[in-house]
Amino acid sequence: MNSFHDLVIHRRSYRKYTSELLSPEQVRLILEAALMSPAGKRRNPWHFVVVEEKETLEALSKVKDSGAAPIAQAALAIVVCADPNESDTWVEDCSIASLQMMLQCADLGLGSVWIQMRNRGDEYDWRVDASVAYMGLKDKYILPPSAKDSKNLFIDLEAKKNFRVGDKLNNRLLVAVKGGLRNAMEGCYCYGGTHEEYPTITMEAADEAYLTSDAWHVGGSLTYSQQIKEDKKMHVFLKAAVDYHKSKADAFDKRTFASCTLGFNF
C-alpha cells in the first residue's frame, strides 16, 4: 500500500484462505499492532490467544451457529479476550486492538475477518424440543379408604423462536408454542366414600377422571428478558403462559392453565 488512506480504503473482510502458514515475523507484527493500540486508562485488560492448531480452529468455527465457519480454514486465529473487571472500557479496548491487527494484516497482504463471539454462541434463533415421558401413580389412602392407580404416557413438542430486541442490554423476546398428547394407558380410582353423617365434598373423583383419560393440549408462552447490567450475566424476565387441556373424561373434559412469572436468571 502506498499510504494509510490506501490501506483503509482497500482493506476488506476475507473469509476464504490459502493453506499457506504465517511466518513468526508476521505473527509478531500483528501482535505488536494489538499491543500498541490505545486503551482506557492504559489498563490493557486484553489477552490475545494465538491459535494455530487445526483441531482448535475447527472447534472455534463451531462455537456459534453461523458466521464463524471461516476460522476452520484459516492458518491462524487470534482470540481476543479480556477481564471485564480490569477495565470498564474493555469492549472498546479490544475492538480497537482487533482493528489494528486487521489493518496490520492488510498491510502484510494477509486476509482477515472479525468473527464476533461476545454475546454469541450461548443462545439460539430457533429451537424445537420433543419429549416423551411416562408417569406411573400408585397411591393408597387409609381415610377414606381409597386407591389411585394410573399410568400415563406424555408426548410433547415445543417450538421456540428467540427474537433479539436489542443488543445493548441483551433484550430478548422468546415466543413459544407447544402441543402434546397424553395417552392414559391404564387407570382406576377406587374411592371408599365418606361417612354418611359427615359428608365431605371432594374434587378427587373428577381429578382422577381427568388423569385416567386420554387428553391433548396446546399452549404457548411469551417471555421478555433483559440483562440487568452490562457485563453482568443476570437477567430479569417476565413470562406469560397459557395451556389448554382437553380430555376425553366425561367428568372433567377441559382445563386451562394460565400463569405469569417474574424471575431472574443468573
Ligand SMILES: Cc1cc2nc3c(=O)[nH]c(=O)nc-3n(C[C@H](O)[C@H](O)[C@H](O)COP(=O)(O)O)c2cc1C
Ligand atoms: C463487530 C463486528 C462483528 C463481525 N462479526 C462477523 C462474524 O461473526 N462473521 C463474519 O463472517 N464477519 C463478521 N464481521 C465482518 C463484517 O461482516 C464486515 O466487516 C462487513 O460486512 C464489512 O465488510 P468489509 O470488512 O469487507 O468492509 C464483523 C465485523 C465487525 C466489525
